[in-house]
Amino acid sequence: MRKAVVTLAAALAPILLVGCRTAPKSGTTGNELRFSIAGDPKTFDPLQISESHSETVRDLTAGVLVRVNRVTDALEPELAESWKLSEDGRSIAFHLRAGLKFSNNSPLDANDVARTLNRALDPKEASPVGDAFQSSAGKPSVTVTSPLDVSIVYAVPKPGLDRLFETLPITPRPGPTPAKLPASAGPFFVSEYRPGEYVRVARNPNYWKRDSSGHRLPYLDSIRIDIQQNHDIELERFLRGEIQVVEKLEPAAWDRVEKAKPGAARTLGPSLDSEFMWFNQAPSRTLPEWKRKWFMSAAFRHAISLAINRDDIARVAFYGHAHPAAGPVSPANRFWFNASLDALRYDPTTAAKALADEGFVLRNGALYDKDGHAVEFSLITNAGNAARENTAPLIQTDLGKIGIKVNIVTLDFSSLIDRIARTLDYEAALQGFNNVEIDPLDDLNVWLSSGAQHAWWPNQKSPSTPWEARIDELEKEQASTGSREIRRKAVDELQRIVVEQEPIVYLVNPDYLYAMSANVKGAQPSVAPPHIWWNVEWLKLE
Amino acid sequence: MKTVRGMAVVILIAVAAMALFGPALAPFPYDRQFRDATSAPPGGRFPLGTDALGRDRLSRLFYASRTSIVLAPAAAAISVALALLIAPLSLSRVSQAGRMGSPFRAAISMITTVCLALPWIFLFIILRAELPLDTGPAASVLITFALMGVAGWAWPARVFSASIGQMERSGWMLHARATGMGPWRIALVHGWPQLRAVAIAQFRILVPAYILAEASLGLLGLGVAEPLPSWGNLLRDLQHPDLVRANPAIAAPLILLVIVMICLEALQIGQSGPETGAARAKAMGEPV
DSSP, rough: OOHHHHHHHHHHHHHHHHHHHHHHHHHGGGGEEEEESOOSOOOOOOSSSSHHHHHHHHHHHHOOOOETTTTOOOOOOOOOOOEEEEETTSSEEEEEEEEBBOOOOOOOOOOHHHHHHHHHOOOTTOOOOHHHHTTTTTOOOEEEEETEEEEESSSSSTHHHHHGGGGGOOOOOSSSSSSOOOSSSSSEEEEETTTTEEEEEEEOOOOBBBBBTTTSSSEEEEEEEEEEOHHHHHHHHHHHTSEEEESSSSSSHHHHHHHSSSTTTEEEEEOOOEEEEEEEEEEOTOOHHHHOOOOTTTHHHHHHHHHHOOOIHHHHHHHHEEEEESSSSOOOOOTSSOTTOOOOOOOOHHHHHHHHHTHHHHEETTETTTTSBBBBBEEEETTTHHHHHHHHHHHHHHHTTOOOOOEEEEEOOHHHHIIIIOOOOSSEEEEEOOOOOGGGGHHHHHHHHTTTTTTTTTSSOOOSSSSHHHHHHHHHHHHHHOOOHHHHHHHHHHOOOOHHOSSEEEEEEEEEEEEEEEEEESSOOOOSSSSTTTTGGEEEEE | OOOHHHHHHHHHHHHHHHHHHHHHHSSTTTTOTTTTTOOOBBBBTTTTTTTTTOHHHHHHHHHHHHHHHHHHHHHHHHHHHHHHHHHGGGOOOEEEOOOEEEEHHHHHHHHHHHHHHOOOOOOHHHHHHSSSSSHHHHHHHHHHHHHHHHHHHHHHHHHHHHHHHHHHHHHHHHHHHHHHHHHHEEEEEIIIHHHHHHHHHHHHHHHHHHHHHHHHHHHHTOOOOOOOOOOOHHGGGGGGGHHHHOGGGGGGHHHHHHHHHHHHHHHHHSSSOOHHHHHHHTTTTTOO
């Protein structure tokens, strides 16, 4: 019996000790911010990130050389004190701050920058971050010229080279045993991870930045990122005050938050995202030739576009939290949006006239083409997105008014992707695009006619129309120059062509909505990701 | 007991009448969008309010009742009929070697078990994704219920095979077999009439099950296609508690569904009570 008690005490000891050790920590949670993400991060290695949950953790922890100020769109120094981009856009030289340290106290110098970049570029690493640093002429050469200086030289001009370094978190030299939770050079480091429960990032005591009064940043002691799949529960917890931020607020939830916590629901106006529909123009065995003929006619696509009431979609499906789109680039993207474009019009009368001019005839309320085929198509979309599921019947009704019959088919997401990307067995699709990148270079795969995501006819061997050929030219032009002005011209023309041809019928730009408790200060949220977290070191809880 | 049954019958007839004539009584077409009166509370023009697209909830409920009340029993009838057709296969027969037994019984039992174990909801999602895209809403609702009907044979089949196991031991069965009747003849003359009460009970169980199954598919957004209403897709709004708080009339389809299910249950209690069952068994020489 006595022995049993001793054994029990021995078994309990570690638990009790752990209890003692964690107890003081809980006292500091007063300065801990909480929010939630929908799933577990797949990796904490910032060079291996390919999904949004890991990205969120990276955004809080990454130490980068430079950072784009999301409010002014200016590139600002971080770990690099200064940098010099060559005239021809082929090379860049960084000068680091002196005395930098990672969160594990190991020093950070130019060799770490070179090693991180080389690791990202190493084909063995297959790093998604590294892909962006490749060029048409292969890898750049990386030279460390002094402990604080490193230069990167490409054989050809590399567009957006300076801004690219925002995506490269500098990682510490790997120790003899790989660390379970990596050290970082950003404002926070990952201090605790409980799979399925939460990730905690703690203040990096070695972070270099100070505020104007000399106080070391970040202000927060830690951030707890809860893993919560269910957005309703996330919202419920926000309303109860258990979390302070909801990164993405559903339009339908706006009124509820406003009622419960006046002022907590916030909007930044149109986001970078867009909702759109398009017709399948690819030759497909299942698509009748006469339907393909309509879909390939710009006049037909214009008529569809004119017949859709975008104001109603914004007002009804998005509860007023969306704006009619003007084209492929959201007006929220101040630098790249072609400001000469207006919001797309709603004009069913002109639509009907245009269809009549094309030989379509309206009989007993139903539209027929020249050869007597009833104009009817199926519109596929994915289940689970309330706003999109409500957009579909609005389009159905609007097109019904000009005699076109639309069959709405709601599919689960993977069947939908299978149809639009692989089998091409569909007629029209309603989708949205979460734009995470301001720079249109990111969309190369969508606009190039040979691109795998060239929605209406992917993987073309050669462009099927003169305007697609022109888009290919423009894309190649802007992808191979370092000059932002030349690129801007090309992107302006691209937007103009897309609006003239409407291979994709843009509908609305949903507003960026989020919720934040009144006691969170210092945030400067932006429509560009990481919306709330880009200046996380300045966030405060009051 | 009789009054309960009587009330149930009256209510069911009323609901059926609403389903049949409702569309004629509905104030608006089910797909008419009043875009200036979205999510309206009950009252005035819209006795039950409107949904997120401004469609009249009362009109949609009328049309939805027609869809669900006509098609769910049809699907249940298909399942029960299939199971009845399969049942005689598990009747014992005398083989040429003179041994008793059914060559199919083990196989049928195994197939039934497999069918009962399959995750049907996921198979339906896959099947729905494979349907031709130009299937209209009306055709797709018919196909959904027909598939449920065909896929649901295993539930009644399991019950029927248990009943048949009991029959095998009865005197009349031995007598019939002794006179040289084959399994199909036995099924026609004795088996099916014997299974009648069980079959009706199974039918009653399956009707609400199919209404709910369609509702589950509707909850996933995959049941009856827009803009056609069904009880299933009307129930989707119940996912948002704040919507229901704002307009409790959203729960009307749920209440109707519960009433119908209770009435169907009540019918069952009334008819195949132990008394009648025992009396009939006695009359037919079955061991009680």
